[in-house]
Amino acid sequence: MNNAFLQDTSLSLQAKGLLAEILSNKDNWRIYISELEKRSTNGRDAHKVAYKELQKARYIRVVKISRGYKKGVENYVFAQDVPIDDSYLEYLKNYLEKELSTNSNNSTY
Known part of the structure; x- marks a missing residue:
């Protein structure tokens, strides 16, 4: 994990800690x-504030993919140790849609 986000003075320590926790997963x-x-003693509201801060700074971006007519929308959350720009977000969305369509075509049910 790159530590550039830890040097970002526009982020609170709470947001930096939350992003570090996210990035430490598989x-x-x-x-x-x-x-x-569930992983910390901070409350729900503190997590939501830090999460929204990371979204505003573009370290966290959400891609919404339609599941089909009247089937709803599924959210896919992406996080990086550097801000995610719009062009990369579009790439992620296209890649995700391709993967999901490929996997649904190969399903056995």
Whole structure:
């Protein structure tokens, strides 16, 4: 993990700690704020404030993928140790849509 985000003076220590906790997981771990809340003594509101701060600074970005007509939307959360720009977010979205369509075509049910 790059430590550039730890040097970002625009981030609070709470946000830096939350991002470090997120980035310390396996690459395929899905980010759930409720899971992160269980790992610390900080309250739910403190986590939500730090999470929103990381979103505003673009260290966390959310991609919403439609599951189909009347099936809802699924959120995929991405986090990096450097801010995620719009062009990379678009790449992630396209890659994710391709992977999901490939996996649904190969399902056995």
